[in-house]
Amino acid sequence: MTPTLPSPQTSAGASRDAPPGPQTHYRICPLCEACCGLEIRTQGQRVTRIQGWQTDVLSAGYLCPKAVALKDLHEDPDRLRTPLMRRNGRNSPLEPASWDEALALIAQRLPAITAAHGRDALALVAGNPSAHKMGLLLYFARLARAAGSKNLFSASTLDQMPKQLQSGLMFGHWLSIGLPDISRTDFMLVIGANPVASNGSMWTVPDFRGKARALRARGGRLVVIDPRRSETAEIADAHHAIRPGADVYLLAAMVHTLFAEGLVRLGPAAPWVNGVAELQAAVAGFAPERVAARCGIGADTIRQFTRDLAAAPRACVYGRIGTCTQVYGKLACWLIDLLNTLTGNLDQPGGVMFSKAPAFAANTAGKPGSGRGVATGRHVGRASGAPEVFGELPIVQLPDEIETPGPGQVRALIVVAGNPVLSVPNGARLAAALDTLDFMVSLDIYCNETARHADVILPGLSPLEEGHYDVPFPQFSHHNQARYSPPVFAAPPGQPPEWQILMRLAGILSGQSDTALQADGALALDNEWLMDDLRRANPSRMDETLAALADWQGPERLVDLALRSGPYGDGFGLRPDGLTLAKVAARPGGIDLGPLQPRLPEMLRTPSGRVELAPPLLLADLPRALADLATPAPDMVIIGRRDVRSNNSWMHNLPTLAKGPVRCTLLLHPTDAQRLGLADGALARIRRGSASVTAPVQISTALMPGVASLPHGWGHDLPGVQLRLAAERPGANLNALLDDRLIDPLSGNAVLSGLAVEVAPAL
Numbered sequence: 001m002t003p004t005l006p007s008p009q010t011s012a013g014a015s016r017d018a019p020p021g022p023q024t025h026y027r028i029c030p031l032c033e034a035c036c037g038l039e040i041r042t043q044g045q046r047v048t049r050i051q052g053w054q055t056d057v058l059s060a061g062y063l064c065p066k067a068v069a070l071k072d073l074h075e076d077p078d079r080l081r082t083p084l085m086r087r088n089g090r091n092s093p094l095e096p097a098s099w100d101e102a103l104a105l106i107a108q109r110l111p112a113i114t115a116a117h118g119r120d121a122l123a124l125v126a127g128n129p130s131a132h133k134m135g136l137l138l139y140f141a142r143l144a145r146a147a148g149s150k151n152l153f154s155a156s157t158l159d160q161m162p163k164q165l166q167s168g169l170m171f172g173h174w175l176s177i178g179l180p181d182i183s184r185t186d187f188m189l190v191i192g193a194n195p196v197a198s199n200g201s202m203w204t205v206p207d208f209r210g211k212a213r214a215l216r217a218r219g220g221r222l223v224v225i226d227p228r229r230s231e232t233a234e235i236a237d238a239h240h241a242i243r244p245g246a247d248v249y250l251l252a253a254m255v256h257t258l259f260a261e262g263l264v265r266l267g268p269a270a271p272w273v274n275g276v277a278e279l280q281a282a283v284a285g286f287a288p289e290r291v292a293a294r295c296g297i298g299a300d301t302i303r304q305f306t307r308d309l310a311a312a313p314r315a316c317v318y319g320r321i322g323t324c325t326q327v328y329g330k331l332a333c334w335l336i337d338l339l340n341t342l343t344g345n346l347d348q349p350g351g352v353m354f355s356k357a358p359a360f361a362a363n364t365a366g367k368p369g370s371g372r373g374v375a376t377g378r379h380v381g382r383a384s385g386a387p388e389v390f391g392e393l394p395i396v397q398l399p400d401e402i403e404t405p406g407p408g409q410v411r412a413l414i415v416v417a418g419n420p421v422l423s424v425p426n427g428a429r430l431a432a433a434l435d436t437l438d439f440m441v442s443l444d445i446y447c448n449e450t451a452r453h454a455d456v457i458l459p460g461l462s463p464l465e466e467g468h469y470d471v472p473f474p475q476f477s478h479h480n481q482a483r484y485s486p487p488v489f490a491a492p493p494g495q496p497p498e499w500q501i502l503m504r505l506a507g508i509l510s511g512q513s514d515t516a517l518q519a520d521g522a523l524a525l526d527n528e529w530l531m532d533d534l535r536r537a538n539p540s541r542m543d544e545t546l547a548a549l550a551d552w553q554g555p556e557r558l559v560d561l562a563l564r565s566g567p568y569g570d571g572f573g574l575r576p577d578g579l580t581l582a583k584v585a586a587r588p589g590g591i592d593l594g595p596l597q598p599r600l601p602e603m604l605r606t607p608s609g610r611v612e613l614a615p616p617l618l619l620a621d622l623p624r625a626l627a628d629l630a631t632p633a634p635d636m637v638i639i640g641r642r643d644v645r646s647n648n649s650w651m652h653n654l655p656t657l658a659k660g661p662v663r664c665t666l667l668l669h670p671t672d673a674q675r676l677g678l679a680d681g682a683l684a685r686i687r688r689g690s691a692s693v694t695a696p697v698q699i700s701t702a703l704m705p706g707v708a709s710l711p712h713g714w715g716h717d718l719p720g721v722q723l724r725l726a727a728e729r730p731g732a733n734l735n736a737l738l739d740d741r742l743i744d745p746l747s748g749n750a751v752l753s754g755l756a757v758e759v760a761p762a763l
């Protein structure tokens with residue numbers, strides 16, 4: 001029986017004819033993983049003020065300087081408001097086009113390429129901002145399904161795949177991430193992360209600074225290990241500088257010390273843990289004395305860290321970008337969770353815990369306590385041979401897939417809210433490869449360094465023109481909650497929401513161009529695809545489910561479906577007090593679902609139903625690190641850094657964030673600056689192999705000697721880019737120096753940190 005379709009409904013939104021008087025709106029900040037709740041005041045079509053939403057259940061009024069720049073982003077004259085396309089082939093200029101023209105060209109070109117060369121001839125790339133727009137994230141999945149290509153890439157293999165792989169192998173799902181319970185801990189060790197600047201990453205924790213202060217005020221300790229005395233180190237009880245890339249050795253030596261000194265205690269997790277004996281044997285070669293010189297930290301200090309961690313009643317270790325983006329990224333991530341587990345702090349208040357997200361979390365679905373676990377290498381990169389991980393291939397190897405001739409060669413590309421030309425190592429090679437494609441589409445708010453290569457650029461909306469539910473971040477949140485914010489402004493007439501753009505592209509790729517090219521094609525396709533999903537999930541309840549979802553469409557409808565089916569949901573009437581999107585939307589500031597609670601063993605999705613402390617894939621990589629201990633450390637290595645006023649490459653065109661001192665500087669320790677003949681403010685040339693960039697020097701004792709630091713995401717001086725303010729102070733592209741052949745095996749993550757460079761005065 002074919003069920004009756006609901007008529008397309010209008011999702012909650014703002015009117016284009018907004019009243020001229022002042023209005024106050026609740027909006028979840030889309031700019032970083034902290035996901036703060038904002039109060040946005042408007043007058044007509046203009047933003048008049050942005051401040052923290054005082055009663056937000058997650059952020060309680062906190063906001064950082066980036067949030068205010070949402071007004072700049074919304075009003076940015078460089079933000080694209082109409083499609084651009086090349087009317088006469090790849091060498092013709094990008095010109096404004098109508099939506100009909102742009103989509104018609106895509107429908108003419110893409111299916112022909114995949115018909116002639118196979119589905120893998122089309123690659124897809126999802127950029128970081130996709131995670132912060134529910135329409136992009138939920139409908140990129142639809143697009144990928146329609147494309148049917150193995151060539152899927154995302155920013156995850158630039159910064160976080162080691163953490164996802166390690167978590168998947170230990171706990172059974174890629175997104176089951178152990179989260180520091182900072183509000184209840186007594187001792188927190190932060191390594192390779194700067195949460196004062198980031199407010200957490202793979203850990204949603206607005207106002208980290210305030211929470212760190214509270215930790216210290218109640219007698220707890222915060223210790224930071226980082227090559228730089230970062231903003232987080234500045235507020236810590238202790239900071240220890242470590243040689244970049246040596247985290248794996250320090251962490252392995254700490255695990256070694258726990259065993260050697262009889263400090264292992266598993267606590268309440270003990271019945272659910274596998275692999276302790278294998279682990280003890282595996283770290284036997286990492287005695288503190290053996291690794292101390294490589295780390296730049298004495299053996300006695302390493303032992304003392306370990307004893308402090310073990311002695312604290314409640315403790316947690318947190319590592320992030322610095323630990324992921326190095327040669328042994330997945331091992332460093334793994335060792336961090338081993339320390340948490342072996343000190344009895346896994347799944348305990350004050351230790352590391354697992355959120356219980358109200359929607360979209362695999363660790364709340366299916367049979368509790370066990371599952372299929374994770375697998376990699378279900379296919380490999382045709383040219384690179386790299387194994388797939390979480391359905392993706394390493395993004396640094398996208399040029400290989402474009403350049404290497406033969407069956408399956410990538411000839412077409414869709415980039416969604418991404419700028420890999422700036423964000424991947426050796427972006428110049430990728431840029432050259434993009435120019436050889438037969439066809440390329442970008443969905444973006446800017447004509448950026450990557451989109452300039454496209455045949456068609458489809459403009460996204462301002463974040464203030466779309467409703468929002470955080471799809472991934474409640475899985476990383478330090479507190480359980482559900483929040484939704486409706487659009488602040490209506491979209492301009494004729495501008496489709498991003499989910500509809502992706503749905504129409506999906507229609508084109510799935511042989512439904514006739515429908516996709518109609519103005520309401522996205523609605524029809526979305527209904528059809530939703531019905532397919534429901535038919536597969538539970539055909540007997542399909543009619544009632546569709547009827548229950550009738551108030552929403554597009555991403556809101558998928559969120560309502562996920563919330564109602566989730567662990568706090570109303571089960572479509574089975575639990576009348578449970579959550580629906582309507583209930584969440586009725587509470588600006590969100591619904592508080594309580595602090596994190598112990599979830600072992602119910603959250604596990606490993607085949608054994610245990611926490612796997614010694615996954616063979618990770619054990620097998622330890623000897624590589626041990627052997628590498630004999631390799632002499634370079635004289636000078638480079639690392640990145642995070643600035644509170646920037647996030648990746650796409651906020652440098654916003655006046656509020658661009659003003660003030662130049663931020664793309666090369667930090668050097670005074671002894672290095674003197675040795676190299678570089679004064680503060682002088683222009684330095686940073687060279688690695690044949691690649692080089694120049695940047696002004698900033699001399700700072702915050703950095704350890706032998707290390708240079710340059711932030712990433714800069715380099716806005718390429719031709720064809722339409723980012724006028726960013727071009728005034730383009731900065732140097734750190735990634736231009738980095739090696740696109742270097743990855744952490746299995747996770748496929750790019751190595752962005754700890755590579756040897758030469759620094760000299762720029763002549």
Ligand code: SF4
Pocket residue numbers: 029030031032033034035036062063064065066067198199206
């Ligand atoms: S910390 Fe992140 S989420 Fe919070 S206001 Fe700043 S940019 Fe927005």
